[in-house]
């Protein structure tokens with residue numbers, strides 16, 4: 001949400017700001033979302049959730065053929081494919097059929113965005129969104145209101161899996177990058193209300209040592225928060241600020257993290273501090289295929305949101321527990337159709353695909369971060385790969401580490417910077433070095449240094465891992 005004319009807005013009293021935040025929130029919701037469709041699709045998903053694997057697969061492939069039919073009518077890229085490859089939407093019934101279509105790269109979409117939009121360019125009622133590229137290459141996407149509504153229906157169902165009674169409209173704390181508070185002023189109330197959405201809107205940049213006390217007290221006094229949502233790093237820094245100020249954490253039954261990799265340390269600290277359950281969610285930003293964590297802690301694809309193909313890395317084979325590239329075909333977004341889109345993200349293939357929760361949908365063990373963040377390690381003993389997710393486990397069991405950044409400075413050397421909440425003892429530093437040795441292998445040269453502040457990357461995103469890009 002963007003607050004218009006911040007100068008004007010910032011001069012208003014807090015209660016008036018609440019009203020404006022509510023109004024802007026409602027306008028935003030109507031412009032981008034289709035609340036009626038969100039409710040309908042949520043009801044559909046609730047019913048699907050109880051159906052058999054075959055029934056859900058039928059629905060999934062039905063949506064796929066509908067997407068292909070729409071593409072053949074409207075989208076130049078799909079029309080060209082139909083001509084060149086010669087497929088009929090109604091005949092596409094298996095992954096083998098689909099595999100006749102080429103993989104689509106991010107570069108193709110960036111270079112020729114018009115190729116993936118409806119031929120008549122009737123984009124009325126669609127929303128353009130700029131996704132922040134973590135490595136500084138943003139991409140423009142177009143969403144239809146239906147696509148947006150259906151994605152939020154998936155989020156709503158995920159909330160209900162974890163005990164929220166009305167997934168559409170829970171009492172919610174939203175940690176956001178939205179500038180709803182003047183960062184230049186100290187605010188006695190470090191959040192604003194979006195009354196219509198029952199949401200306490202907390203701007204991440206306003207939460208510091210001074211604001212954390214009043215904020216946590218307000219959450220406790222409200223006493224109704226069912227779920228807190230935001231980047232894991234934002235939730236985590238709130239918990240750490242509260243802990244270091246010796247404030248007891250208010251109880252929050254559910255925390256849903258999104259967009260960044262949730263580390264094991266973050267999960268444990270959040271669970272301990274707020275007493276609730278931490279659930280990870282992954283909605284691939286451009287196409288909107290949805291993956292959410294179930295009651296048993298496993299990540300499931302929502303098959304009605306799209307197809308997710310797990311493909312081997314170049315020169316490798318796919319094995320249980322191994323790494324895979326994530327290629328998605330999302331349904332529902334008639335404003336921009338991306339078939340077999342290479343998301344650039346990596347998954348760990350499920351070691352045991354079935355889940356105790358009983359859902360027979362596709363599962364994965366984890367999202368391992370961007371393929372572009374994969375470290376290719378080269379030492380005397382050969383070449384191997386380290387994923388951001390694996391590296392993040394290095395900080396596990398070191399509560400003094402607020403966050404860390406790993407920069408690969410040479411094929412066989414890492415510089416690790418850590419921000420601490422209290423000084424490190426020498427034994428802790430040695431233990432951390434040993435931990436890196438266990439994870440990365442002792443042939444890798446690792447240097448650790450303590451720093452006051454790790455700089456943010458493009459679009460204000462924190463980068464936990466930066467691979468070597470060759471000699472400068």
Ligand SMILES: [Zn+2]
Nearest residue numbers: 294298355357
């Ligand atoms: Zn499950």
